[in-house]
Amino acid sequence: MIDYRSLTRKELEDLAGNMGLPAYRGRQVFKWLWRPGLSGFHEITDLPSGLRNVFAQKGRIARLKVATEQKSVDGTIKLGLGLDDGLMIECVVIPEKDHLTLCLSTQVGCAMGCSFCYTARMGFLRNLEASEIAGQVIAVMERLGLEERPRNLVFMGMGEPLANYENLTRTVQILTDELGLNYSGRRITVSTSGLAPEMLRLGQDLDVGLAISLHAPDDEIRQEIMPINRRYPISALINACKSYPIKPRRRITFEYLLLQGINDRMEQARGLARLLRGIPAKINLIPFNESPGLSFKAPSEEDVLAFQKVLTDAGYTAIIRKSKGQDIAAACGQLNTMPLLHTRGRCINTNTA
Ligand code: SAH
Numbered sequence: 610m611i612d613y614r615s616l617t618r619k620e621l622e623d624l625a626g627n628m629g630l631p632a633y634r635g636r637q638v639f640k641w642l643w644r645p646g647l648s649g650f651h652e653i654t655d656l657p658s659g660l661r662n663v664f665a666q667k668g669r670i671a672r673l674k675v676a677t678e679q680k681s682v683d684g685t686i687k688l689g690l691g692l693d694d695g696l697m698i699e700c701v702v703i704p705e706k707d708h709l710t711l712c713l714s715t716q717v718g719c720a721m722g723c724s725f726c727y728t729a730r731m732g733f734l735r736n737l738e739a740s741e742i743a744g745q746v747i748a749v750m751e752r753l754g755l756e757e758r759p760r761n762l763v764f765m766g767m768g769e770p771l772a773n774y775e776n777l778t779r780t781v782q783i784l785t786d787e788l789g790l791n792y793s794g795r796r797i798t799v800s801t802s803g804l805a806p807e808m809l810r811l812g813q814d815l816d817v818g819l820a821i822s823l824h825a826p827d828d829e830i831r832q833e834i835m836p837i838n839r840r841y842p843i844s845a846l847i848n849a850c851k852s853y854p855i856k857p858r859r860r861i862t863f864e865y866l867l868l869q870g871i872n873d874r875m876e877q878a879r880g881l882a883r884l885l886r887g888i889p890a891k892i893n894l895i896p897f898n899e900s901p902g903l904s905f906k907a908p909s910e911e912d913v914l915a916f917q918k919v920l921t922d923a924g925y926t927a928i929i930r931k932s933k934g935q936d937i938a939a940a941c942g943q944l945n946t947m948p949l950l951h952t953r954g955r956c957i958n959t960n961t962a
């Protein structure tokens with residue numbers, strides 16, 4: 610069965626060609642696939658009914674099942690979404706002043722093993738297909754009855770996006786297609802724990818925002834909290850940033866998670882300022898969000914402000930990111946679908962939609 614929602618417009622046009630149809634039939638199908646609310650090929654009214662049947666027989670329109678919905682006191686909404694094989698992912702809708710930001714997952718779990726991250730505790734179950742990544746946007750729009758698409762998309766949910774490179778790039782191509790949801794690359798940010806070769810590939814292949822989870826200015830601290838640093842040390846990341854094609858007036862975002870007593874001292878703030886010199890950078894400071902079984906602590910507000918001051922004094926834009934949705938475990942690093950599950954990721958709660 611073809612998973613139509615994993616196909617780019619071009620691939621659907623080629624598929625139509627292989628079926629002996631003109632390319633525009635593929636375009637027509639693509640357009641309909643990315644309209645929220647579509648339930649099946651019978652609704653594609655500008656296709657002749659014979660063709661609707663042919664398409665329906667050859668493949669399927671993948672849909673994510675909303676299994677759980679939680680709302681935070683700050684308005685953040687977390688959806689638990691069931692996949693066809695019974696696994697679960699989470700995605701988070703974050704209300705900002707006049708728009709929504711959607712935080713998307715790219716894998717079920719994560720293999721990177723960062724010691725401060727609750728998603729890492731699930732281990733890695735599998736990559737998401739493009740239909741399952743882009744489908745989160747559709748699932749949110751349908752569930753919340755949104756007329757307009759959420760303004761910003763951040764790939765900061767469960768998983769390491771660049772470890773699922775093919776499906777990530779395919780997803781971005783689908784989401785930015787003007788016949789689909791028509792996102793601008795400027796509204797999309799991909800966050801990575803630092804897979805240097807894929808960072809460079811991303812810069813060449815797509816025009817999206819890049820965020821790097823740096824979290825330490827030196828290898829000693831970084832490899833203690835992020836095992837990936839042994840494969841790609843800080844020098845490799847910085848070199849990749851220096852050859853990353855950055856458009857004028859755009860910057861690379863550096864995320865810096867603050868862990869009390871580990872990476873939050875003035876010495877590290879100064880080290881960070883030195884390290885990023887010469888790179889068009891924006892720094893997001895994220896105080897640690899707690900999760901069961903993780904023994905780190907967030908620094909005091911005073912320490913966070915002092916850390917920020919070192920960076921702003923050095924001329925950087927450094928923003929303290931107050932994580933939203935903490936009361937429903939929807940903040941950075943708190944996503945995990947294991948507590949809902951029986952055994953290795955099987956969903957036991959998919960019928961509450
Ligand atoms: N895997 C990607 C994207 C998902 S994580 C990455 O690591 O970049 C999104 C962000 O949340 C990352 O910057 C990550 O380091 C951060 N994060 C993870 N655990 C956290 C925690 N407990 N508190 C605050 N931020 C956390």
Ligand code: SF4
Nearest residue numbers: 719721723726729802
């Ligand atoms: Fe994976 Fe990102 Fe969590 Fe690290 S912080 S374990 S890369 S999801």
